[in-house]
Amino acid sequence: MKISVDPERCYGSGDCVYRVPSVFTVVDGFGAVLPGREDDGDDPAVRRAAEGCPSQAIMLGRQG
Numbered sequence: 001m002k003i004s005v006d007p008e009r010c011y012g013s014g015d016c017v018y019r020v021p022s023v024f025t026v027v028d029g030f031g032a033v034l035p036g037r038e039d040d041g042d043d044p045a046v047r048r049a050a051e052g053c054p055s056q057a058i059m060l061g062r063q064g
């Protein structure tokens with residue numbers, strides 16, 4: 001499943017990086033998905049990170 005971060009919602013808390021540093025990073029103050037990890041949305045840790053994002057900026061879905 002595709003992972004994406006909505007930059008309109010993200011305020012750079014870094015929670016996602018703290019939870020899953022192998023998938024998320026912070027670029028210019030915003031959460032981002034590391035290159036090559038965009039399809040790791042089925043990982044339960046990624047799902048938890050999405051649920052735990054304080055601004056619900058992490059989207060999991062079949063498209064971008």
Ligand code: SF4
Pocket residue numbers: 005009010011012013014015016017030031032052053054055056057058
């Ligand atoms: S947890 Fe959410 S608000 Fe915080 S950096 Fe990640 S995507 Fe942005």
